[in-house]
Amino acid sequence: MAxxxxxxxxxxxxxxxxxxxxxxxxxxxxxxxxxxxLPAALHRLPEALVPDFARYLDAFFNFVKDDLGLFALTRWxxxxxxxxxxxxxxxxxxxxxxxxxxxxxWTAIAASMAVLGYYLGGWKMAALVAVTFCWTALVxxxxxxxxxxxxxxxxxxxAFIIGLSLGVAAWKSPAFNxxxxxxxSVLQTLPFFTYLLPAVIxxxxxxxxxxxxxxxxxxxxxxxxxxxxxxxxxxxxxxxxHMSGCTKLQLLRHVYLPSARTEILVGVNQVIMLCLAMVxxxxxxxxxxLGAKLLAMMGSFKLGRSFEIGVTIVLLAVTLDRMSKAxxxxxxxxxxxxxxxxxxxxxxxxxxxxxxxxxIVAQFIxxxxxxxxxxxxxxxxxxxxxxKWFLNIEWVKATTGFLRAFVNVQxxxxxxxxxxxxxxxxxILLITxxxxxLGGRRQAITALIFFSLVALSGWWDRSVITLYSVISAVSIxxxxxxPIAILAARTEKWxxxxxxxxxxxxxxxxxxxxxxxxxxxxxxxIAVIFSILIFAMVPLIRYTIEGLRTVPPEVIEAxxxxxATRMQKLVNVELPLALPTMAVGFNQAIMFAFFMVIIAAFxxxxxxxxxxxxxxxxxxxxxxxxxxxxVSLMALTFxxxxxxxxxxxxxxxxxxx
Amino acid sequence: MTTDAPVISxxxxxxxxxxxxxxxxxxxPAGRSFDEIRSDGxxxxxxxxxxxxxxxxxxVIMGLSGSGKSTLVRCFSRxxxxxxxxxxxxxxxxxSLSEKELIELRRxxxxxxxxxxxxxxxxxxxxxxxxxxxxxxxxxHARRERALEVIKLVGLEGREDYFPRELSGGxxxxxxxARSLAIEPDIWFLDEPFSALDPLIRREMQDEFLxxxxxxxxxxxxxxxxxDEALRLADRIAIMKDGAVEQCDTPDQIxxxxxxxxxxxxxxxxxxxxxxxTETLIERGLDGEGDPVDxxxxxxxxxxxxxxxxxxxxxxxxxxxxxxxxxxEVALGILVGTx
Ligand SMILES: Nc1ncnc2c1ncn2[C@@H]1O[C@H](COP(=O)(O)OP(=O)(O)OP(=O)(O)O)[C@@H](O)[C@H]1O
Ligand SMILES: [Mg+2]
Numbered sequence: 001m002a003x004x005x006x007x008x009x010x011x012x013x014x015x016x017x018x019x020x021x022x023x024x025x026x027x028x029x030x031x032x033x034x035x036x037x038l039p040a041a042l043h044r045l046p047e048a049l050v051p052d053f054a055r056y057l058d059a060f061f062n063f064v065k066d067d068l069g070l071f072a073l074t075r076w077x078x079x080x081x082x083x084x085x086x087x088x089x090x091x092x093x094x095x096x097x098x099x100x101x102x103x104x105x106w107t108a109i110a111a112s113m114a115v116l117g118y119y120l121g122g123w124k125m126a127a128l129v130a131v132t133f134c135w136t137a138l139v140x141x142x143x144x145x146x147x148x149x150x151x152x153x154x155x156x157x158x159a160f161i162i163g164l165s166l167g168v169a170a171w172k173s174p175a176f177n178x179x180x181x182x183x184x185s186v187l188q189t190l191p192f193f194t195y196l197l198p199a200v201i202x203x204x205x206x207x208x209x210x211x212x213x214x215x216x217x218x219x220x221x222x223x224x225x226x227x228x229x230x231x232x233x234x235x236x237x238x239x240x241x242h243m244s245g246c247t248k249l250q251l252l253r254h255v256y257l258p259s260a261r262t263e264i265l266v267g268v269n270q271v272i273m274l275c276l277a278m279v280x281x282x283x284x285x286x287x288x289x290l291g292a293k294l295l296a297m298m299g300s301f302k303l304g305r306s307f308e309i310g311v312t313i314v315l316l317a318v319t320l321d322r323m324s325k326a327x328x329x330x331x332x333x334x335x336x337x338x339x340x341x342x343x344x345x346x347x348x349x350x351x352x353x354x355x356x357x358x359x360i361v362a363q364f365i366x367x368x369x370x371x372x373x374x375x376x377x378x379x380x381x382x383x384x385x386x387x388k389w390f391l392n393i394e395w396v397k398a399t400t401g402f403l404r405a406f407v408n409v410q411x412x413x414x415x416x417x418x419x420x421x422x423x424x425x426x427x428i429l430l431i432t433x434x435x436x437x438l439g440g441r442r443q444a445i446t447a448l449i450f451f452s453l454v455a456l457s458g459w460w461d462r463s464v465i466t467l468y469s470v471i472s473a474v475s476i477x478x479x480x481x482x483p484i485a486i487l488a489a490r491t492e493k494w495x496x497x498x499x500x501x502x503x504x505x506x507x508x509x510x511x512x513x514x515x516x517x518x519x520x521x522x523x524x525x526i527a528v529i530f531s532i533l534i535f536a537m538v539p540l541i542r543y544t545i546e547g548l549r550t551v552p553p554e555v556i557e558a559x560x561x562x563x564a565t566r567m568q569k570l571v572n573v574e575l576p577l578a579l580p581t582m583a584v585g586f587n588q589a590i591m592f593a594f595f596m597v598i599i600a601a602f603x604x605x606x607x608x609x610x611x612x613x614x615x616x617x618x619x620x621x622x623x624x625x626x627x628x629x630x631v632s633l634m635a636l637t638f639x640x641x642x643x644x645x646x647x648x649x650x651x652x653x654x655x656x657x
Numbered sequence: 658m659t660t661d662a663p664v665i666s667x668x669x670x671x672x673x674x675x676x677x678x679x680x681x682x683x684x685x686p687a688g689r690s691f692d693e694i695r696s697d698g699x700x701x702x703x704x705x706x707x708x709x710x711x712x713x714x715x716x717v718i719m720g721l722s723g724s725g726k727s728t729l730v731r732c733f734s735r736x737x738x739x740x741x742x743x744x745x746x747x748x749x750x751x752x753s754l755s756e757k758e759l760i761e762l763r764r765x766x767x768x769x770x771x772x773x774x775x776x777x778x779x780x781x782x783x784x785x786x787x788x789x790x791x792x793x794x795x796x797x798h799a800r801r802e803r804a805l806e807v808i809k810l811v812g813l814e815g816r817e818d819y820f821p822r823e824l825s826g827g828x829x830x831x832x833x834x835a836r837s838l839a840i841e842p843d844i845w846f847l848d849e850p851f852s853a854l855d856p857l858i859r860r861e862m863q864d865e866f867l868x869x870x871x872x873x874x875x876x877x878x879x880x881x882x883x884x885d886e887a888l889r890l891a892d893r894i895a896i897m898k899d900g901a902v903e904q905c906d907t908p909d910q911i912x913x914x915x916x917x918x919x920x921x922x923x924x925x926x927x928x929x930x931x932x933x934x935t936e937t938l939i940e941r942g943l944d945g946e947g948d949p950v951d952x953x954x955x956x957x958x959x960x961x962x963x964x965x966x967x968x969x970x971x972x973x974x975x976x977x978x979x980x981x982x983x984x985x986e987v988a989l990g991i992l993v994g995t996x
Contacts, residue, residue: 234775237776237778239736240771240777242736243736243769244788258777258778258779259777259778259779261778331820334818334820334823335818
């Protein structure tokens with residue numbers, strides 16, 4: 001309340017004037033630096049003044065670990081988790097552990113999953129499932145895919161249960177909700193490497209650590225969706241529950257949770273997708289599976305095989321996504337009276353039937369059970385030659401060469417050097433001005449505090465390089481993505497098509513975006529930017545189209561009746577009205593970029609990601625956290641500022657969310 | 658209609674919506690109007706209402722949209738905690754009930770049909786209807802029997818396995834009615850229960866509730882916007898405006914002697930001759946000659962007689978014995994609308 005009155009009392013002029021003042025000051029400081037008048041201590045914080053956060057954190061972690069007995073607890077949990085993981089590992093890919101039944105023949109899994117697909121989404125879904133699983137088996141990646149899956153089938157349900165319980169608790173207790181909110185937003189911006197190291201330290205290397213990191217990573221959206229769904233249950237349904245004499249527990253179980261079904265299932269979809277994205281990344285801590293294989297193949301530049309694994313990951317992602325989404329929209333339907341029992345449960349029976357039949361068939365026919373290395377239809381070598389040939393075509397070579405040389409040398413590197421040359425205080429002032437101008441006073445103060453903390457962390461240069469990658473990639477993504485989106489938004493048909501592409505692309509685990517980048521540009525800076533750029537372009541395009549398509553038609557008609565040309569209409573009516581929504585896309589693009597820049601460290605960069613990756617090898621928990629929090633603080637600054645602007649703007653334009 | 662202690666007795670009940678209603682009500686000067694309260698940032702959903710409902714009575718609440726009808730009924734069932742005043746149900750102050758006692762009360766005594774149905778979207782018609790029985794812990798077989806019975810009663814036979822979203826609005830409403838019929842509560846709250854029904858079914862349902870009320874002596878609080886419905890059902894009608902009850906009386910009294918200007922306006926359009934019964938018109942000290950008219954007959958139904966008759970006073974008889982007489986002039990006045 002106080003906030004809005006303050007804004008309306010002194011018009012936005014004063015806010016922007018203060019912002020320009022800050023920018024002016026920043027320019028002055030930078031100019032002094034260029035002229036050589038600025039004392040070194042003002043350019044960069046002297047080493048001596050940097051507090052040793054890493055050591056404090058280490059001390060803290062040691063305290064928690066040893067003195068509070070957390071270690072004992074996690075060791076106990078590890079044992080428990082290990083047993084469960086061993087079981088799934090045995091069933092899915094035949095690890096020699098209890099119950100010693102596996103591996104289940106691939107045909108049996110594929111067939112029963114296809115029936116599940118049919119049940120959820122009809123023939124098309126069944127076909128998609130069948131294609132995915134057959135492809136995986138036929139190119140000889142069944143075993144590694146199942147290694148990944150064996151962790152996923154443990155992590156996703158665990159994340160679901162924990163998320164659901166915390167979501168219910170947050171909905172019940174507003175105090176708990178308030179405490180949880182900031183933790184969740186930090187968790188969602190924390191780079192994944194920061195999830196990995198504690199997992200390794202507390203839960204041993206390998207599948208257990210992978211499962212823990214994956215679970216924790218997937219919990220936040222489940223909490224948010226659960227709370228959202230429960231809050232949306234219609235009050236009259238709840239009252240009907242009360243009048244039926246429900247106790248509190250009955251009310252939760254019979255009224256609230258089933259009525260929030262849709263949101264909870266959307267949460268399940270997000271849990272599954274985040275789990276898949278993360279479980280692939282656990283390759284960095286030695287979890288075997290698709291991710292590890294991809295890492296190895298890319299490391300040794302076997303592009304053909306990398307490509308095949310990429311396809312497998314993408315197919316799996318799309319299949320899991322479509323299946324869980326089909327579950328969201330699938331509503332219960334009644335059967336006619338007197339439908340026999342078997343007809344009511346036809347899908348279950350068919351699935352079980354297919355499973356049993358293929359299990360038996362596999363006893364007699366070898367390939368139905370396992371496809372060995374020699375039998376597989378992998379064409380990695382041939383693909384390799386194909387890719388090499390393509391890259392050697394004159395014009396392709398010329399283009400990539402030009403991009404590498406020109407863009408890199410003429411634009412990117414000078415830009416990076418310029419950013420590095422800005423004195424720390426000036427940089428912080430610029431960011432503060434940006435937050436003040438877009439968000440408001442509170443956002444500006446947050447920005448000031450957050451970036452000062454980054455400066456204090458002692459990792460300033462690397463943070464600036466991280467920011468440089470993010471800014472350049474998002475800028476190029478805007479240059480390319482916005483025109484495409486604006487063009488597509490002109491017709492319904494193309495909007496739908498492009499939205500479908502974006503939807504699909506968004507389900508791909510981030511890791512696969514590295515494949516085309518490396519293919520085209522090898523291991524260079526520009527490959528990093530390229531991978532971030534395509535990853536960040538997806539939300540940009542998507543939200544731009546959505547923003548433009550949801551401009552109220554009356555407004556457009558009014559503009560047409562006023563005799564606006566197409567361009568005038570776009571500039572004066574559609575873009576301003578779509579801007580708040582586009583800003584959400586822009587924000588997501590930045591968040592994605594922060595995420596990707598850390599992964600791209602694998603290619604070799606000099607930013608925080610590289611340093612973070614290095615900590616994985618050791619036990620530098622403190623340093624790992626300092627680095628992770630640096631990324632998180634920078635990302636949060638943008639997140640808070642842009643979303644504030646977008647919601648202010650929406651309110652001003654009278655567009656409700 | 659029996660005369661023992663009232664089933665529901667509300668005294669000076671307030672229900673305010675806002676940030677700190679209790680504190681506000683305590684410091685509020687007496688006699689503050691609805692608009693003044695609103696300018697203080699509160700909405701008076703129920704404003705100083707005192708009303709009693711006798712056992713076996715059907716009380717109909719009427720009033721414009723937003724006048725607080727649903728809110729008042731929700732206070733009776735303690736779906737809302739009231740801000741001030743007391744409500745006693747069968748002599749028990751419902752605000753003092755513990756959660757367990759409240760659940761018991763709702764399971765055994767109260768039933769409600771909701772304005773927008775309040776069906777559970779994930780349950781079939783059968784399971785929705787059986788829901789209150791399930792909560793009471795009845796065994797599966799018995800509750801299925803009972804649910805099928807009431808589903809048949811509301812005419813939804815054959816749709817037991819449908820889900821709410823597969824039904825039309827009127828059918829959904831009937832599921833809501835069936836759900837409350839299933840437990841046959843002693844005290845019934847019906848919030849516009851027939852609003853989505855077609856006239857035929859609506860009449861059937863009205864008859865069903867009248868039958869139950871007379872047969873089992875149920876106490877019913879009924880909200881409606883339809884005056885005809887109110888007249889058919891009501892023992893008394895309460896008319897609400899801005900959270901307050903303007904008048905609560907028999908239909909005859911309300912149209913003949915509106916307590917406030919608002920009530921007069923509200924009932925202006927109604928044909929009084931249809932509402933007023935001869936019994937209401939009996940005047941003391943008047944003696945009539947000749948054939949009596951029935952006490953429960955409406956003025957309208959006697960139109961022909963009133964016009965053709967020449968007597969100035971007509972005797973009125975209840976169950977065959979004369980209980981008084983009315984002036985023909987007065988009745989004629991009502992008939993032609995000059996009264
Ligand atoms: N939960 C609530 N919070 C705030 N205000 C409420 C709430 N419930 C009802 N009100 C307000 O109380 C007033 C009375 O509402 P109520 O639902 O009782 O009206 P009604 O007489 O039942 O109207 P209708 O005939 O449209 O059903 C309205 O002004 C409404 O806005
Ligand atoms: Mg109402």
